[in-house]
Amino acid sequence: MAENPYEMALKQLKKAIDVLGYDHNIYDVLSKPQRILEVSIPVKMDDGSIKVFVGYRVQHNDALGPYKGGVRYHPGVTKDDVIALAMWMTWKCSVAELPYGGGKGGVRVDPRKLSMGELERLSRGYIRAIAPIIGPDVDIPAPDVYTNPQVMAWFMDEYSKLKGRNVPGVVTAKPVELWGSYGRIEATGYGVAVAAKFASRKYGLPFEGARVAIQGYGNVGYYSALFMHKWGAKIVAVSDSKGGIYNPEGLDPQKVKAFKERSGTVVGFPDAKKVISNEELLTLEDIDILVPAAIENVITGENADKVHAKIIVEGANGPVTPEADEILFKKGIIVVPDIIANAGGVIVSYYEWVQNLQGLQWKLNEVLKMLKDKMLSALYKVYRKYNKLDTDLRTAAYAVAVERVVNAMKLRGWI
Template sequence: MSVMGTTFLESVLQTLKRSIELGGYPQEVYEILSRPQRIITVNIPVRMDNGKIQVFTGYRVQHNNALGPYKGGIRFHPEVMLDEVIALATVMTLKNALNGLPYGGGKGAIAVDPKKLSRRELEELSRGYARALAPFIGPETDIPAPDVGTNPQIMAWMVDEYSKIAGRNVPGVFTAKPAVLWGNPVREYSTGFGVAVWAREAAKKLWGGIEGKTVAVQGFGNVGYWAAYWLTKMGARVVAVSDIGGGVYNPNGIDLTAAKAVTDKTGTVANYDSTGTRKITNEELLELPVDILVPAAVENVIHRGNANNIKAKLIVEGANGPTTADAEEILHKKGVWILPDLAANAGGVVVSYLEWVENLQWYFWTEEETRNRLEAILMNTFNRVMTRWNKLGPANVTIREAAYVEAVDRIYNAMKVRGWI
C-alpha cells in the first residue's frame, strides 16, 4: 500500500538503514536484515459452499532467527501484497528484539476477504494454511498468531490441525488462542494496554502526567477500543474515535461502553450519538485539536499530505506503519513525539511470548500476574528507548530511529557471536 509515493517496505528499510548508520554497525547488518531468510508461498484449495474449488494464495515470510524462533501474526486481507508481508516480518524481527523477547521475526498472510467466507469455508481455509505450513512452523521454529482479519477461533482451528499432524497436542505453535485452549486472557486487550502504557509514560515526560489529556483514536477495533479503555482508566479523556464507517467527536468525551455497544450492534462507531457529538471522517480525526493521537487502523494514514495539519503533540502508533518516513520528518521538526509501532503496539507479542512460555511448561499465571509481567516488560523497553534517544540526541534523531538502534544492537550482537558477520 502506498501513499504519496513511499511504500511501507521502503519506509521500514529507510529507517533500518539510517539506524544501522546511527548505531555505527557494519554495512553487512543491513545486507542481512534488508531481506528475509525465507519466503514460503502456498496455494490452498478450498471447496466452497457452492461446490466449486477456489484456490487461495498464502505466504509466510521468515525474516531473521538470530535471536530465536520466528514470531509474527497471520493476516487475512483481500489486498495482501508480498512486499507488505516482508515489511511486517522485518518490523517483527525488530519489535521482538527491542522488547527483549527470545524471538526472530516472521509474518503470514492469505489474500482473502474473511467476511465473504462462510464459517465452514473459513475453517477449511485456516486448516489448509496450517497444513501447508506445518513443515516450516513449530514451537521452536516459527510461532504464528492473529493479525488483521484473523482471531482466536482461527488460531484454535490451526493449532488443532497442526496437533493432528503431530499426533499430540502442541499448544505452543500458535499464540492468542482461546483461553480454553491454553490461551491467555490478557491477550485480548494486551496491544491496546501496551499503547496506553507507552502513552502514559511519554505523557509523564511531556506534561508531568496523562490526567485530563485529550485523545483521538483512529480505528475502533480490538487495539483502538482497548487503548481507549485503558487510557480512560489512566485519567485521559477520549474525545474522538473512528472506524472504517467513519467517526465521532465530542470535546466533552466519548462514553466508550455506549460507543462499543453501538459498534457491535450496527457495525460502525459512526452511529454513536450523544449530546455534543458530531460525525467526522477518518481524515478529520487525525487533524483534531487533541493532545494525543492514536492511529490504530491501517498503515500510511499519516503522510506528507496531512502531516502539517496534525495538532497532537504525542502520536502513539497502535497500528503497524501508520506514519510514512517523510511525514515523520515533518512532524519531528515540529517537535511532535511519535511513539513507534515496534515499541508502542508490542503488548500483543509480549503476551504471546508469556502465553508461549505457559504452553511450553503447562503452567499458567493469573490474569493479574500476566498483566504485571507485561507492564514490567513494556516499562523496561520504554526506559531503554528513552535512554538511547537521549544518548543519540533528540534534536536530530526520532524516537523510532532510537528504538531501531536499540533493536538492531541486540540482533547485531546475536549475529556476531553466532559468526554470521
C-alpha cells in the same frame, strides 16, 4: 499513492544502521528475509467449486530465537507487505527483549465473503501448507488482520493432527479454554495505553485530563481507549472504517463499543456532538494524544503538517510514513513508534507460549503486571538511547532493536 511498506521498512532500517555506525554489510544481511514461502491453498467452497488462494509465510531473522508473528487474511495482501511486517516483528521482539525473531504470514482473501465452513477449510489448508517450517521451537504464528482466536484454534488443531499429539505452543492468542492466556485480548491496547502514559510523563504533559483521539475502534483502539479513560485521560474522538465521532466533553469507551456492536459502526453514537471523517480525526486541533490504531500509511508527507497532537502513539503497524516522521520531528511532535507502542500483543503471546511449554495458566492480574513491567523496561531503554543519540524515538527504538540482533548474530558467528 501509498508507499510500499517494504521500502518504508528499508528506509527505517537504513537510518538505524547509519546512526549506529554499522557498515553496509550489516544492512545487506538485515534487509532481506531468511526465507519466503509462497503457497497455494485449494479450498472446496460451499457451492462445490474449488477456489485457490495464495498465502505466504516470511521468516526474517531468527538470531534471537524462533520466528514470531501473526497471519493476516486480507484481499490486499502482497509479498512485500508480508516481508515488511516480518522485518518489523524482528525489531518489535528485539526491542521488547523477547527470545524471538521476526516472522509474518498472510493469505490474499476477503474473509468476510467466506462462510464459517469455508474459513475453517482455508485456515486448515494454510497451516498444512506451512507446517514444514513452523513449530514451537521454530516459528510461532498468531492472529493479525481478520484472524482471531478461533482461527488460531483451527491452526493448533490441524498442526496437532499432523504431529499426532497436542502441540499448544505452535500458535499463540488461542482461546483461553484451549491453552490461551488471560490478558491476550487486552494486551496490545493495554500496552498502547502504558506507552501513552509514559510518553506524556516524560514530555511534561499531564496524563490526567489529556485529550485523546483514536483512529480505529477494533480491539486495539477500544482497549487503548478503555485503559487511558480509566487512568484519567479524556477520549474526545474515535473512528472506524465508516467514519468518526467527536465530543469535546469526552466519550465513554464502553458505551461507544456497545453501540458499535449493535450498529456495526461508531457513527451515530447518541452522545457524539458531531460526525467527523478519519482524516479530520487525524488533524483535530484540540487534542494532546493521537492514536492511529487502524491501518498503515495514514499520516503521510501530505497531511503530517496538519497534525496538531503533541504525542502520537502508533497502535497500528506503520501508520506514519518516513516522510511524515521528518515533518513531525521538525514540528516537535513525539511519535512513540509501533515496534514498542503496540508490542503488548507479542509480549503476552510470549507469556502464553511460556505457559504452554510449562503447562501453566497465570491469572489476569499477573499477566497485566508483567506486561506493564516489560513495556516500561523497554520504553526506558528506548528513551535512554533517544537521549544518547539525540534523534527521534523511532530511530532510537530501531537502534536498540537492531543493535541487539546484530550482537546476537556476531556472537553466533553469522557476521
